[in-house]
Amino acid sequence: MSKKKKFRPHQQRQAYLFILPSMIILSVFVFIPLGASLVISLLNMNIFMKDISFAGIHNFVKLFSDHRVANATFNSFYFTLFEVPLQVGLALLLTMYVAKNNKYTKLLRSTYYLPFVCSMTAMGIVWSMMLDPNMGLVPYWLSKIGIDSISFLKDPNLAMPTVIAVTAWKGFGYTLTLLTAAVLNISSSLYEAADMDGAGQWKKFIHITIPGIFPTISFCIVTTTISSLQVFDQTYVMTQGGPLNRTETVVQYIYDRGFQTAPYDLGYASAISVYLFVIIAIVTFVLKRFVLNKGEGAND
Numbered sequence: 001m002s003k004k005k006k007f008r009p010h011q012q013r014q015a016y017l018f019i020l021p022s023m024i025i026l027s028v029f030v031f032i033p034l035g036a037s038l039v040i041s042l043l044n045m046n047i048f049m050k051d052i053s054f055a056g057i058h059n060f061v062k063l064f065s066d067h068r069v070a071n072a073t074f075n076s077f078y079f080t081l082f083e084v085p086l087q088v089g090l091a092l093l094l095t096m097y098v099a100k101n102n103k104y105t106k107l108l109r110s111t112y113y114l115p116f117v118c119s120m121t122a123m124g125i126v127w128s129m130m131l132d133p134n135m136g137l138v139p140y141w142l143s144k145i146g147i148d149s150i151s152f153l154k155d156p157n158l159a160m161p162t163v164i165a166v167t168a169w170k171g172f173g174y175t176l177t178l179l180t181a182a183v184l185n186i187s188s189s190l191y192e193a194a195d196m197d198g199a200g201q202w203k204k205f206i207h208i209t210i211p212g213i214f215p216t217i218s219f220c221i222v223t224t225t226i227s228s229l230q231v232f233d234q235t236y237v238m239t240q241g242g243p244l245n246r247t248e249t250v251v252q253y254i255y256d257r258g259f260q261t262a263p264y265d266l267g268y269a270s271a272i273s274v275y276l277f278v279i280i281a282i283v284t285f286v287l288k289r290f291v292l293n294k295g296e297g298a299n300d
Helices: 002-040 058-063 067-098 103-118 118-132 135-143 159-184 188-194 201-229 233-238 250-260 266-299
Strands: none
Touching: 002 135, 002 266, 058 266, 067 103, 067 159, 067 201, 067 250, 067 266, 103 159, 118 233, 159 201, 159 233, 188 201, 201 266, 233 250, 250 266
């Protein structure tokens, strides 16, 4: 016991030394900007940092009467509500076919993962070109089977579903990788017992696979939801928030008010960012309470 007490302070110092680089990065890029946003949200301040004055809660009162904030919030939730089930559901279904350790399934998993490692901006530009009604490959192929040219990104009713589909296509490979790793950790004896009982593939998937990987499914739902509420790159590149602001999200509106549209109101943009932070915190708490905790309980 005396030796343990003697070496424990030294071991703790080593542990702090190892986490120090991560803490510095988190402080510089997360904690300090978060605190700065909160302070700036209480000020009247533009991007040129001139004529700074104290605004109190005026910026927060203003955002609740701003119809574009309400519209952007609706669009962000609409995107999240459909993108998360699509991405996780698609990955979950494909897991049934690629959760095997052979050369073919390994090649498939690698192929599905490739879009995830590419930049969302680059993928957005590529898909914008492919969906262009005048020169895009997709409208051209559709015209060959008798479907008239469709403006996927210019039709107010199709723009957001198109962005959702592109986002799910790009991100499901990462979710698929996590779910496949979880499936491969399930004991093969469970499937062998199910085979002896005459269970089919679907019953094994429902009664063995899903309960066995439910903690991983819960983790994917929570992390994908947080990411979806912060959607920006794809809407900015593919639609610029249009048409008729039908794809303008909260993050995009923050960028617009702070850096694109005069008077470049950083105070108001920061207030909206704090508003978004609170929304994400509440959604994360609810998901952790009702989804992630149940997943951990199922794992126990």
